Every structure is written in structure tokens, then in C-alpha cells.
Amino acid sequence: MNRPDPATDPCSLARGLAEVGDWWSLMIIREAMYGTRRFSDFQSHLGVARNILTDRLNKLVGNDILRKVDVGERGTRFEYRLTDKGRDLFVVLTALRQWADKWVFNDLPPLQLIDRQNGNPVQRVQVLDSNGNPIKLHQVTIAEAFINPQ
């Protein structure tokens, strides 16, 4: 997690990756989305080394993806909770999950993401053009955004 300087790279993807693009950060975010909030729970569920967990939690808090909340049981008990920014990664993780469902598990994943209300699986995430039609990689291009003067 290194080359393009996160401070100067104009590519959003690179910037995004700089914040969440490593194994443990993403596993921590996944775990947080499952409801985990405590240091020791992240540690035992993920099996991550404690110093690495400390490091990643601090970075995620620093990037405003998690918030460290003192759940003051009269002192030092903390929770790490997703911020709106963190929760908004849901679509990213869902897209990756669905990709692996399809390509790694051949559409027969052991676990499935379902709507609590009716038990139905969610739809596959797609990229849509401005008319709402699915659009493919070769149909898009990357362009400098128009910057409004002032």
C-alpha cells in the first residue's frame, strides 16, 4: 500500500484504496458491518495480531470510517462504530462479495445477503448509464471533470 502518493493522486480509486485497500482494514470493516464493535471482539473474530489491530483501528478512525466511542462504564471501555462514511462502503463490499459469489463459489455461496423484511436476496449490484441501462467497461472512459471556475 504504497506508491501513488495518496495526497496527490487524482484517481479516486487510488485514494479510496489508500484508506481501505488492505486486507485487515477491509476485514475490520466487514466485521463492523456484522455488528462487532469491541477491540477484543475484532481480535478474536479475525485472529489479527493486536498491534496490527491497534494500528488499523487508529487509521480507520483517523480516516473517519470508524468512530471511537467511550462507552464509559466508568472508565476505559470503548466501542469502534461505523460512521456514515464507513457504512457507505456497504455497496463496495457487497459488490465484491457478489463477485466472489459468482466467480469463486460459482453462484453457490455458503452465505447469502438477504433482506431482513422478506428474506429475499438483494439484487446484483450493477453499473448503470444515465438512462438506467447496465453499462460495461468498454463503454466507459475516464475524463477530467469539468471544474467550474470559482
Place this chain on the structure above:
Amino acid sequence: MNRPDPATDPCSLARGLAEVGDWWSLMIIREAMYGTRRFSDFQSHLGVARNILTDRLNKLVGNDILRKVDVGERGTRFEYRLTDKGRDLFVVLTALRQWADKWVFNDLPPLQLIDRQNGNPVQRVQVLDSNGNPIKLHQVTIAEAFINPQ
């Protein structure tokens, strides 16, 4: 990129991450989506160390995300091209790109993904429920998939 054994973890997300969840792999895939195909072009565009590039390209080929094609200019000239599996990561990278557009660049990204046909930006990627309505993290749950006997 280490803990949950990729061979046994039932979580698609973990399996997906095991294949593409590291900085260089993702940057290589991004670069491939921009049209880069040659070893030396990946190297110069990304600034990645050559041994690391070799390693990642081999892993991506091993995971069927890239295909190594001998573009036999009478010998040793190769191209690394996205497979369908690799191309299908478009939605994942787009979701992450849009996340960073919003949260890192505050909706004013320097670069934008646009539809070649009409120059319009693509829509924001969303998770939709079975009725086509946007669904949020707290509205879903993860469940063991029903496995059909036989």
C-alpha cells in the same frame, strides 16, 4: 493478506479479498481496465517494483483474472489481458471509485467515469432489494444459503 485461510473461509468477501484484496493487485486491475497490457507499461505507469509486479501478475493469471497471451512477435512478447472474471470487477472498482469521489473528494473528483456514447456520467452504484428499492446495511442480514440436497 493472511489470516482466514482462503481455501476454507465460507465468506465470499474474504475469498474475494484473498484474490484481489491488496494494493498492487487492485492497481494492476485498474490499469488493465484503462487498457494497459504489457509488463513494462504496468511497471512504468504504476512504479511498482518489477519482482512484485511479476508476483502479482502471476497470481492474477493463476486466479484467472488476467490471461497471459503470447503476442508472438516471433518470440517473447506478452500481453496480460483481463478475462471475463477480471472485467467483472468493473462494478467493484466503480463502487469504490464513487465512494472515494464522495467521501475523499467531496463530490468534486478530478476524474470522472463517463459513458462514451453520450458523455454522461454513469449512475451511482447501489444495493437494491428484490423490488428494486435501495437497501441499507441495517436492513440486511447474512444467512446460510439453502443447499439443495444432491
Place this chain on the structure above:
DNA sequence: CATAAAGGTTGCTTTTTGCAACCATATTGC
């Protein structure tokens, strides 16, 4: 008052990166 739990930190070892040099094959320039 001793024991344990939560949330870390520290020191050390192992693994992974990054960097530069080197190498083989094939083409190009003269």
C-alpha cells in the same frame, strides 16, 4: 485483596517489499 477482563504497548522474529543489478532473447540501427 486477589483475580480477571478490556484495551493496549513493547520487543523480537519472520515475511513481504522495494531497489538495483543482472540476464536472456529478439529486434533495430549502422
Place this chain on the structure above:
DNA sequence: GCAATATGGTTGCAAAAAGCAACCTTTATG
């Protein structure tokens, strides 16, 4: 036809990151 250059690597070594176990501090708990 021979030197120079490009492509696509490999190798060796140094630096950085990760993993592991032990330790520490503050609050509960028995």
C-alpha cells in the same frame, strides 16, 4: 554482422511491515 536497445523477467540484499508472546494499566468481580 555486430553493437545497442527493448522486453520480460530473476536474483540478492536492505528496509519495512506483520506476527507472536509477554507485559502493563485501569476497572470490575469474587
